Amino acid sequence: MTTANPILTATGLTKEFRGFVAVKNVNLSIAEGSIHALIGPNGAGKTTVFNLLTKFLEPSSGRIHYRGQDITRTRPAEVARLGLVRSFQISAVFPHLTVLDNVRVALQRPMGLATQFWRSARVLDTLDDRAEELLEAVNLKSFLHVPAAEISYGRKRALEIATTLALDPALLLLDEPMAGMGHEDIDRIAALIRRIARNRTVVMVEHNLSVVADLCDRVTVLQRGEVLAEGSYAEVSGDPRVREAYMGTEHA
Amino acid sequence: MAGVTDTAAESRPPGLARLGFWMALVALALLVVAPFAIYPVFLMKILCFALFACAFNLLVGYVGLLSFGHAAFFGGAAYFTAHSVKVWGLTPEIGLLIGVAGAAGLGLVVGFLAIRRQGIYFSMITLALSQMFFFVCLQAPFTHGEDGIQGVPRGRLFGIVSLDDPLAMYFTVLVIFVAGVLAIWRIVNSPFGNILKAIRENEPRAISLGYRVDRYKLGAFVMSAALAGLAGGTKALVFQLATLTDVQWQMSGEVILMTLLGGIGTMAGPVVGAALVVTLQNYLSAVGIPVNVLIGAIFIVCVLLFRRGIVGEAVHLLSRRAR
Structure with missing residues (x-):
């Protein structure tokens, strides 16, 4: 094996x-x-x-x-x-971004929405459905608009996994x-x-x-x-x- | 540098954003009527430095990179614009474009070398490279050394509007300032700006998500340098002068001071800081009090008592009350 x-x-x-x-x-x-x-x-x-x-x-x-x-x-x-995507020993979230934004950051690159500096950040709203789906899977749906720094340690780890999964790594x-x-x-x-x-x-x-x-x-x-x-x-x-x-x- | 730079980075309640929008409109209205009450050249000086500080803040406030060499872009663009307008006889808008392009080119070189290092080492590399550029300006024939480029003609905007008219010049500067600030606002609130914030918050995590963070940093560095160049080129047209003062390291220090006083990582902070410092410099030079001593004292008080800067503290208080 x-x-x-x-x-x-x-x-x-x-x-x-x-x-x-x-x-x-x-x-x-x-x-x-x-x-x-x-x-x-x-x-x-x-x-x-x-x-x-x-x-x-x-x-x-x-x-x-x-x-x-x-x-x-x-x-x-x-x-x-x-x-090949990793997580970190000390929880690796973006502390001042909301839970939803944390996942959206991960989704931006695969969706080709990372380098556009001339468009409004509102175009990122198109990522919300996918982000919410990923957060639902780790039971974080009720924390979407809370800054990541304010959720409990266990939930930060869950958020980190949701963020990592957003890249759909092999x-x-x-x-x-x-x-x-x-x-x-x-x-x-x-x-x-x-x-x-x-x-x-x-x-x-x-x-x-x-x-x-x-x-x-x-x-x-x-x-x-x-x-x-x-x-x-x-x-x-x-x-x-x-x-x-x-x-x-x-x-x- | 993280401790210095992430002071005003809290997420803000939406009501505060609306308040900020209305305050910006009021400020704009005041700026439109101001030249009829206040000496326009003084106002234009404030606007140039405010745009310079905003450009600097784009880097330190939203990417967390403390550049100690922004004078090179500000003063460099002043030389480029002054030279192309005076010697080549180009119109002011083309002169400004050349200034911006030159500053962006310098930013590409300085940024490319500096972003390879973190924290204080990044700052030191930007300082060293800007000092090298200062030396070039001191020696190169086209800058006229200690004399600088004097008697720069303001010319006719698009070949039509004579900028020798103080009000025409003022409103041109105001439009440039507003356009520059809007550009910064757009960059900060764009998909790209979102990644910049993520990098500032947690760089290793951004890398692990597949972001080539060096490219994002370099992109932001070049944008910041170009906008600093826009401010410098405009200043050369306003004062009809480009000198070594604008490329000296003291100028890099001054823009840090302005941004810190007003509030790092806020849109309005650098504008408030620049207005305060320029006003103090103008009034104190008339009174005869040593300017640097007083500004130094204010700086110490600011760092000790309100570390978020004037606007940063105000935003912090209001957002706490809103919760």
Whole structure:
């Protein structure tokens, strides 16, 4: 399943920061249509790998291929245009824009309404139907005209997912989508991720292992910047090395 | 720079937008009758600096980029317009177009180099490049060095209306000012302006949504430079003069001061700030109080007590009351 039809592959991915090796020779293969988790103790390099895959960091060495195309030197905005869209660990909304405007910003580019400086912003009203549809899917329809800064943390995460989905990405990378959330929010977002993964691939960094066990088809465990184990959740959680890595920090 | 620039960025209740519209109409009506009561050259000076500050605010207020080199576009355009009108004998409107095009070209070069860096580094690159341009102006023969280009003819607008008539000149400047401000208003409230705001709010997120933010920043930079050039070219026609004063770094500082005093990120703020600073300069130079000391003191009070600027604070108070 892993290598059958990979949408994203990384080979020998390494990142050094002034002599400190944050990520060392990581090989990854993300199967199309799967939900793939990156887990590991704090400081294992999960977010660094994530930033490398989405091109927000340049790798020191190694290659990244997306659908067979080498994207190792591609710039982040171009990667997003190819259909590989990420979220951020700290909620990434446009705080002073309303909830509706947040989604409209994402819709502007695909709709060709981003560079027109001579037209009234009212032309963006044509995006409202689609934006409201996306917000309905994450239960934010009643917050359309509230500034994003004023909604709760869980809802900001939901808004971020709605904004990301506005681009209809083939590959979605979610950086700790459940971080800092209460139980109800976690269940809601987990259901949402399962729903959106029906016709796309999802890679997620996640600390909450019960979420990972529940959602993910495949799990890669990182430790000190290296791949420690890979497999289904059941295989990985049975691995004594993984248990050791997590000992004292989190349950496994 | 984020801390400086996102002060007046709150979303505003719609009632306030309507109030702003009516106040703009009243202000326009006042500007139409003003030259019959107040010395027109003084008013024209205010209008030129107000347009300059508005152009600067387009960049700092709506994209969050603090340029410390806008004097190059303002003063550069003044030279280009003055030269093409005086030496080439072109009509004033063509002279202004050349000034605007020259400023836009300079903006393209400066912006292209500066937007590669963030925050204070961006500001320092704009300062360094504008100082290089200052040196060019000091040395190039066509600017006449310390003397500047003097005795610039105002000429006939479209070859018909003589701008030597103070009122004709005044209303030409007023039309240019209104057109410039409307252009800025349109840019800010356009699909493009919406992306600029998104970039100011959260640049990494805008990138992750597939926006090539450098191009948007450069576009805004060139537009801001061109409009600053429109203000500079107009000033050269009004005063029939283009000198080194307008390309000096102090001028870049002055426009920051005007915008900050009036309110960054508001449409009316830069106009109010420019009117205040120009008025103070005019009156104080007659009284004999050192202008810079007083303006410096006002600046400190402004930063300490009302950081949103005059208009920014007013908008903030009104929108709080409206909720």
